[in-house]
Amino acid sequence: MGFLDYFRSEKKRSASLAKERLQVIVARERGHRGGPDYLPALQQEILNVVRRYVEVEDDAVRIQVERDGEYEVLELNVILSEE
Amino acid sequence: MARIVVVTSGKGGVGKTTTSAAFAAGLAQAGHRTAVIDFDVGLRNLDLIMGCERRVVYDFVNVINGEANLNQALVRDKRIKGLEILPASQTRDKEALSVEGVEAVLSELSRTHDYIVCDSPAGIERGAHLAMYFADDALVLTNPEVSSVRDSDRVLGLLASKTRRAENGDDPVREHLVVTRYAPSRVGKGEMLSVDDVMDILSVDLLGVIPESTAVLNASNAGVPVILEDKTDAGQAYADLVARYLGEEREHRFLDENKGLFGRLFKG
Numbered sequence: 001m002g003f004l005d006y007f008r009s010e011k012k013r014s015a016s017l018a019k020e021r022l023q024v025i026v027a028r029e030r031g032h033r034g035g036p037d038y039l040p041a042l043q044q045e046i047l048n049v050v051r052r053y054v055e056v057e058d059d060a061v062r063i064q065v066e067r068d069g070e071y072e073v074l075e076l077n078v079i080l081s082e083e
Numbered sequence: 084m085a086r087i088v089v090v091t092s093g094k095g096g097v098g099k100t101t102t103s104a105a106f107a108a109g110l111a112q113a114g115h116r117t118a119v120i121d122f123d124v125g126l127r128n129l130d131l132i133m134g135c136e137r138r139v140v141y142d143f144v145n146v147i148n149g150e151a152n153l154n155q156a157l158v159r160d161k162r163i164k165g166l167e168i169l170p171a172s173q174t175r176d177k178e179a180l181s182v183e184g185v186e187a188v189l190s191e192l193s194r195t196h197d198y199i200v201c202d203s204p205a206g207i208e209r210g211a212h213l214a215m216y217f218a219d220d221a222l223v224l225t226n227p228e229v230s231s232v233r234d235s236d237r238v239l240g241l242l243a244s245k246t247r248r249a250e251n252g253d254d255p256v257r258e259h260l261v262v263t264r265y266a267p268s269r270v271g272k273g274e275m276l277s278v279d280d281v282m283d284i285l286s287v288d289l290l291g292v293i294p295e296s297t298a299v300l301n302a303s304n305a306g307v308p309v310i311l312e313d314k315t316d317a318g319q320a321y322a323d324l325v326a327r328y329l330g331e332e333r334e335h336r337f338l339d340e341n342k343g344l345f346g347r348l349f350k351g
Binding site: 013014015018019021023025026030 | 244270
């Protein structure tokens with residue numbers, strides 16, 4: 001690493017920001033892949049229902065379809081806040 | 084039996100047609116009988132990039148509809164022996180391509196060729212679906228840029244589920260990553276995703292990196308597949324890519340910026 005890198009460190013940000021954002025969105029989209037088209041809507045409605053009772057973050061509801069032999073398993077995770 | 088290779092990316096403007104032309108030309112140069120098909124119905128462009136636009140008489144849809152036979156529609160490249168182009172139709176009817184029609188054309192080509200390169204249109208509509216449906220291999224192109232990487236990931240999902248190999252439960256389509264318009268100097272400054280970043284996100288083996296290069300526009304202006312410009316960086320990068328695809332081990336060049344004296348002094 002040359003000493004010019006020191007002056008460049010400010011600029012490191014945009015590429016690493018791009019990578020972080022991509023990792024998040026790609027992981028989420030892969031979770032829905034192969035699943036039925038209604039998954040995102042179902043996810044949103046569940047989020048709305050949960051919110052009638054507790055306050056949660058936008059990404060508190062995670063939903064995924066797993067195939068297990070002849071069965072399809074709908075996996076649902078709801079993350080409640082700390083309090 | 085020919086091996087069918089789709090060149091795809093999801094996003095437009097990433098270099099599918101440039102890559103299809105270069106890749107097909109490289110395979111033919113290596114002595115393989117190669118046909119390259121333009122699947123972009125309504126927006127024919129491969130003929131221009133290959134420099135044979137004035138010799139197009141019939142097209143892909145004419146063959147499917149039985150209005151011409153394959154031999155009449157194939158345009159033979161004048162520079163490279165064993166290279167033929169099947170142009171897209173300029174019809175506005177996007178339904179003109181049918182699964183059965185495409186399958187019939189591919190299986191006829193398959194008897195007389197070693198490789199069939201399918202130049203996919205952008206998007207994930209019918210043309211793109213049919214371009215990948217019968218593929219054995221896929222060159223998945225991506226620019227080191229967020230929307231392009233995301234779209235490529237989407238296309239990888241489709242290759243794994245919406246192809247004949249996936250539907251029949253055969254071995255999956257072999258996926259190869261090609262990063263185009265790569266600017267090492269910007270990567271060095273942290274302004275552009277690196278090849279390693281893109282590979283981390285997409286988890287696909289890297290086949291080639293094509294540097295951002297003035298040679299690409301110059302070649303398309305002249306209607307010459309850029310791989311034939313063998314003194315240029317992009318031309319050499321495509322030559323490496325084809326050699327790697329054919330099983331040769333070649334180190335990736337053009338990953339580092341061409342440092343001037345200053346850069347060499349300050350970067351250890």
